[in-house]
Amino acid sequence: MREFIQFTLGGISFGLVYAAIGLSLVLIWRGTRILNYGQGAMAMLTTFVAFTVIQHTGSYWLGFAAALATGLVLGAVIERIVIRPAEGKPVLNAVVVTIGLLVLLEGIAGIIYGGQYRSFPAAFSITGLRAGSFPLGISRNDLFVAGAVLLAALALAALFRYTPAGLRLRAAAFNARAARLLGVRVGRVLTLGWALAGLIGALAGLLVSPSTFLYPSSMDSIFVLGFTAAVIGGLDSPAGAVIGGLILGVLLNYVGGYLGSDLVPLFGLAALAVVLMLKPSGLLASSGPRRV
Amino acid sequence: MASPAELTVENVVAGYGGVLALQGVSLTVAPATITAVLGANGAGKTTLLGAVSGLVRPRQGRILLDGADLTRRRPEEVTRAGVAHVPEGQGVITELTVEENLRLGGLWRAGRRDRAAALADAYQRFGVLARARRRSAGTLSGGERQILVIARALQARPRVLLLDEPSLGLAPRMVAQVMELIRGLRDEAGLTVLLVEQNARSALSIADQGVVLNLGKVVAASAAAALAADVALRKHYLGF
Numbered sequence: 001m002r003e004f005i006q007f008t009l010g011g012i013s014f015g016l017v018y019a020a021i022g023l024s025l026v027l028i029w030r031g032t033r034i035l036n037y038g039q040g041a042m043a044m045l046t047t048f049v050a051f052t053v054i055q056h057t058g059s060y061w062l063g064f065a066a067a068l069a070t071g072l073v074l075g076a077v078i079e080r081i082v083i084r085p086a087e088g089k090p091v092l093n094a095v096v097v098t099i100g101l102l103v104l105l106e107g108i109a110g111i112i113y114g115g116q117y118r119s120f121p122a123a124f125s126i127t128g129l130r131a132g133s134f135p136l137g138i139s140r141n142d143l144f145v146a147g148a149v150l151l152a153a154l155a156l157a158a159l160f161r162y163t164p165a166g167l168r169l170r171a172a173a174f175n176a177r178a179a180r181l182l183g184v185r186v187g188r189v190l191t192l193g194w195a196l197a198g199l200i201g202a203l204a205g206l207l208v209s210p211s212t213f214l215y216p217s218s219m220d221s222i223f224v225l226g227f228t229a230a231v232i233g234g235l236d237s238p239a240g241a242v243i244g245g246l247i248l249g250v251l252l253n254y255v256g257g258y259l260g261s262d263l264v265p266l267f268g269l270a271a272l273a274v275v276l277m278l279k280p281s282g283l284l285a286s287s288g289p290r291r292v
Numbered sequence: 293m294a295s296p297a298e299l300t301v302e303n304v305v306a307g308y309g310g311v312l313a314l315q316g317v318s319l320t321v322a323p324a325t326i327t328a329v330l331g332a333n334g335a336g337k338t339t340l341l342g343a344v345s346g347l348v349r350p351r352q353g354r355i356l357l358d359g360a361d362l363t364r365r366r367p368e369e370v371t372r373a374g375v376a377h378v379p380e381g382q383g384v385i386t387e388l389t390v391e392e393n394l395r396l397g398g399l400w401r402a403g404r405r406d407r408a409a410a411l412a413d414a415y416q417r418f419g420v421l422a423r424a425r426r427r428s429a430g431t432l433s434g435g436e437r438q439i440l441v442i443a444r445a446l447q448a449r450p451r452v453l454l455l456d457e458p459s460l461g462l463a464p465r466m467v468a469q470v471m472e473l474i475r476g477l478r479d480e481a482g483l484t485v486l487l488v489e490q491n492a493r494s495a496l497s498i499a500d501q502g503v504v505l506n507l508g509k510v511v512a513a514s515a516a517a518a519l520a521a522d523v524a525l526r527k528h529y530l531g532f
């Protein structure tokens with residue numbers, strides 16, 4: 001029972017990081033129907049920016065802010081320069097372009113930082129918390145991770161629901177042609193969507209890197225799990241991505257805890273395969289059949 | 293209110309791939325008048341509206357709004373220049389609420405107070421929209437959707453309205469109501485209207501001018517009453 005509670009709480013913390021990556025994928029998928037295979041690499045690069053800033057200033061929070069800002073700009077720049085030419089073209093173009101982006105960004109990181117594993121600091125203490133004498137299996141930092149992702153998800157939801165920019169984002173995602181005829185500058189809206197995705201991805205990179213180490217391909221497996229989280233949720237539902245991330249995180253933590261941590265990556269991929277076979281439209285998809 | 297505007301289509305050639313749906317079409321819609329564009333399926337009516345609003349890129353010719361060249365501008369910029377296009381199939385964004393659809397129509401305009409006034413206007417004029425404002429637009433009937441898309445286009449306070457088959461799929465009573473609405477927009481708001489219709493009889497009943505397209509060319513253009521009285525033309529092209 002004690003283990004079960006520990007694994008569950010720890011899984012929630014991991015799951016929310018997958019949820020953050022899933023959210024960033026959903027943001028892009030909704031607007032452009034493009035799956036951004038480079039999302040993990042973008043998060044890796046922004047975390048390296050944080051790493052450099054922390055090294056030079058000694059301030060974790062300066063690095064944190066620098067990574068988020070870089071994610072925002074990187075997302076916008078990539079949409080304008082790399083993705084724009086592939087929009088509205090056959091699906092395979094975008095697939096090739098974003099995989100190319102993944103290889104390019106990991107190459108750039110390799111050139112600048114080399115391939116060695118670096119430890120990345122956590123925002124808060126990673127010593128396990130206790131309730132009385134009972135160890136909970138989570139740390140103060142895990143609470144920060146969970147809070148940060150939930151806050152980001154709520155902020156996104158509020159942006160979508162209550163702001164003019166959010167209305168434009170939704171309109172462009174649901175019916176770009178009608179939105180254009182109503183004066184919505186869809187190109188700018190897509191740039192905004194990518195910028196937000198870059199921001200959320202950067203957050204995920206900051207939150208997960210203390211437990212994975214930081215190196216050019218450090219986000220690859222996190223990307224797969226984030227993608228799985230998004231697929232569980234239906235790929236175009238932000239709430240679905242969060243729920244998908246939680247389900248996946250808790251499930252994989254049980255696997256790691258009860259069966260052994262070597263099996264976690266295997267089960268992550270198996271979960272993706274099972275979801276795609278049994279419920280390819282996800283739990284919370286808002287629209288009809290998906291065109292992958 | 294903005295002053296009424298004149299819309300001119302000059303010798304426009306446009307099409308998809310190898311097919312030229314428009315083969316040199318010219319027409320002028322005088323300020324605060326309605327011109328009905330009639331003709332069979334495939335005559336080029338929808339392409340004509342697309343060429344004006346920027347959805348279709350003309351290969352030749354010009355589109356002028358009060359003399360200002362709109363040719364080859366993006367749809368969102370044509371809208372912002374004052375030309376509202378209500379496409380066939382209506383383009384209600386069914387995932388949004390009725391109010392969100394309406395707000396979207398005026399979102400690009402500066403002036404929060406102005407936008408709020410336009411919204412209040414729509415609710416006052418169309419009680420059915422006021423009652424459904426919080427509902428998903430996907431729950432509206434065909435007639436209600438037609439009213440919504442016209443009201444939504446009006447949120448931008450346009451000077452020119454392009455309407456594609458507004459009567460399509462509506463019950464006869466709704467058709468008469470929509471035509472009355474369009475007539476009112478001309479008479480009260482001074483809108484210049486280019487109205488594409490299969491339902492020639494209804495369209496000519498409110499139009500000032502009529503243009504008949506066939507295979508991408510203008511085959512007749514005159515006062516609406518004269519077109520409606522031309523028995524041979526009616527038999528040949530208009531089917532009533």
